[in-house]
Amino acid sequence: MTLRLTTWNINSVRLRIDQVARYVSESGTDVLLLQEIKCTDDQFPVRAFEDMGLPHLKIGGQKGWHGVAIASRLPLEEAPNLGLCREGHARCVSATVKGVEIQNFYIPAGGDLPDRALNPKFDHKMDFYERLTAHIERRDPDARLLLAGDFNIAPGEFDVWNHRYMLKIVSHTPVEIETLTRLQQAGRFSDVIRDAFPDPEKLASWWSYRAQDFRKSNRGLRLDHIWTSPGLTPAVVPGSARIHEPVRAWERPSDHAPVSVDLDV
Amino acid sequence: MTLRLTTWNINSVRLRIDQVARYVSESGTDVLLLQEIKCTDDQFPVRAFEDMGLPHLKIGGQKGWHGVAIASRLPLEEAPNLGLCREGHARCVSATVKGVEIQNFYIPAGGDLPDRALNPKFDHKMDFYERLTAHIERRDPDARLLLAGDFNIAPGEFDVWNHRYMLKIVSHTPVEIETLTRLQQAGRFSDVIRDAFPDPEKLASWWSYRAQDFRKSNRGLRLDHIWTSPGLTPAVVPGSARIHEPVRAWERPSDHAPVSVDLDV
DNA sequence: GCGTAAATCG
DNA sequence: CGATTTACGC
Numbered sequence: 001m002t003l004r005l006t007t008w009n010i011n012s013v014r015l016r017i018d019q020v021a022r023y024v025s026e027s028g029t030d031v032l033l034l035q036e037i038k039c040t041d042d043q044f045p046v047r048a049f050e051d052m053g054l055p056h057l058k059i060g061g062q063k064g065w066h067g068v069a070i071a072s073r074l075p076l077e078e079a080p081n082l083g084l085c086r087e088g089h090a091r092c093v094s095a096t097v098k099g100v101e102i103q104n105f106y107i108p109a110g111g112d113l114p115d116r117a118l119n120p121k122f123d124h125k126m127d128f129y130e131r132l133t134a135h136i137e138r139r140d141p142d143a144r145l146l147l148a149g150d151f152n153i154a155p156g157e158f159d160v161w162n163h164r165y166m167l168k169i170v171s172h173t174p175v176e177i178e179t180l181t182r183l184q185q186a187g188r189f190s191d192v193i194r195d196a197f198p199d200p201e202k203l204a205s206w207w208s209y210r211a212q213d214f215r216k217s218n219r220g221l222r223l224d225h226i227w228t229s230p231g232l233t234p235a236v237v238p239g240s241a242r243i244h245e246p247v248r249a250w251e252r253p254s255d256h257a258p259v260s261v262d263l264d265v
Numbered sequence: 266m267t268l269r270l271t272t273w274n275i276n277s278v279r280l281r282i283d284q285v286a287r288y289v290s291e292s293g294t295d296v297l298l299l300q301e302i303k304c305t306d307d308q309f310p311v312r313a314f315e316d317m318g319l320p321h322l323k324i325g326g327q328k329g330w331h332g333v334a335i336a337s338r339l340p341l342e343e344a345p346n347l348g349l350c351r352e353g354h355a356r357c358v359s360a361t362v363k364g365v366e367i368q369n370f371y372i373p374a375g376g377d378l379p380d381r382a383l384n385p386k387f388d389h390k391m392d393f394y395e396r397l398t399a400h401i402e403r404r405d406p407d408a409r410l411l412l413a414g415d416f417n418i419a420p421g422e423f424d425v426w427n428h429r430y431m432l433k434i435v436s437h438t439p440v441e442i443e444t445l446t447r448l449q450q451a452g453r454f455s456d457v458i459r460d461a462f463p464d465p466e467k468l469a470s471w472w473s474y475r476a477q478d479f480r481k482s483n484r485g486l487r488l489d490h491i492w493t494s495p496g497l498t499p500a501v502v503p504g505s506a507r508i509h510e511p512v513r514a515w516e517r518p519s520d521h522a523p524v525s526v527d528l529d530v
Numbered sequence: 531g532c533g534t535a536a537a538t539c540g
Numbered sequence: 541c542g543a544t545t546t547a548c549g550c
Binding site for chain 4: 531532533534535536537538539540
């Protein structure tokens with residue numbers, strides 16, 4: 001069977017529950033990974049997810065900020081929670097579906113100054129990546145593993161609107177790109193979106209709220225990723241990867257667009 | 266001609282501008298006195314008032330809190346602003362329509378403790394009433410004068426849901442009732458709502474947001490008043506006074522209902 | 531409960 | 541810009 005999987009930084013799941021339902025219906029998503037749900041487990045709109053056909057839930061919520069969740073049409077089995085956040089934020093949630101281990105992350109943004117000594121938020125971001133890389137180094141590369149979420153790094157020259165300018169801005173600094181590359185190499189992960197739309201095609205999944213018209217200002221970044229392990233990559237359905245940019249133009253949207261892929265499992 | 270006049274504590278005129286338009290249209294109001302507009306003069310939705318046929322405006326706004334306004338179908342002439350608020354809040358606005366001087370007040374609520382020495386908010390409320398009474402004592406009783414607004418006092422036994430209980434609660438304490446009575450006697454004002462619905466009929470114009478169902482809990486207070494001077498009282502159209510309680514049951518309502526009367530001017 | 535505000539974050 | 545938080549008033 002084919003599993004359609006989406007990752008989406010929703011920026012408040014309660015505020016945008018109708019958009020989630022619309023997206024799930026229009027896209028035919030079977031497994032939805034959410035970041036920035038901004039609510040506790042208690043406050044999560046369980047009924048709405050049942051109504052949209054994704055009744056199987058793993059919720060990693062907390063009060064107000066951050067928060068991640070997995071909602072699925074198929075039953076979810078357990079997977080190890082990696083607990084990578086040293087600040088205790090709800091930034092990791094995991095589940096196993098059809099033998100595929102899914103790790104959903106909301107990786108810290110890292111503040112403005114790209115200096116670990118001067119900016120604790122940047123240090124926290126790097127620390128999160130280092131812990132994740134250390135974990136991946138200990139794992140069986142043949143396992144069917146998927147990492148996805150808001151990674152808050154746009155790695156490639158064509159993942160940012162202006163490479164030279166962005167090299168000094170957190171999300172595209174050389175040290176971040178090296179850190180992300182180290183993680184990717186540690187697990188020999190495939191970046192399913194970039195593989196489907198090779199360089200030099202410009203791609204983005206996030207556009208700031210600050211622009212009047214996000215398409216006109218055209219300053220997007222590709223921060224949201226779906227990565228597959230060598231054991232899982234053969235299951236990726238060729239030509240199925242998508243960034244759902246039109247969703248960013250809906251009324252009162254999240255600043256992130258959903259990103260999806262189909263897996264033959 | 267007959268002038269239909271309404272006073273309404275709107276609790277944010279911007280948030281409830283559609284309800285204002287609906288009320289004005291359904292009630293046929295010609296002169297609308299608003300309290301708690303919660304915006305500056307700049308932020309006041311002038312166009313919406315033009316569209317609802319009340320283009321003549323006197324706005325006493327301020328940032329965020331309080332704020333009063335008069336909106337009229339007929340042109341407004343000047344009237345003295347009484348400037349009764351020692352704290353500089355926007356709580357008084359006035360205008361003259363068809364020779365009737367209208368004074369619209371949002372009188373301080375007064376906090377929880379009914380003690381002038383211990384509670385500066387209560388002192389402020391009493392001070393406001395004393396200044397207003399002192400002003401009225403200096404005035405010609407034959408003038409056509411109307412006082413209206415949110416007075417934040419429910420004077421009579423049948424203006425509260427439980428007289429004995431409420432005697433200890435700010436809005437119905439003996440010292441407040443005496444203070445209000447002193448003002449009323451100073452100007453020999455008629456209370457047009459109570460005159461139209463004499464004791465022992467229970468009346469209310471405000472119900473707390475805290476109750477689930479304001480009608481079921483039935484703990485209303487009559488805080489909103491329209492008073493006419495001896496020179497104006499003969500103009501009150503008999504049987505025209507109304508408390509528009511159904512408005513309190515609209516979607517996301519103000520906690521106050523509109524109160525209206527017709528004047529033959 | 532339901533409005534404001536200011537500060538914080540992204 | 542737009543989502544939180546806390547504090548406050550009624």
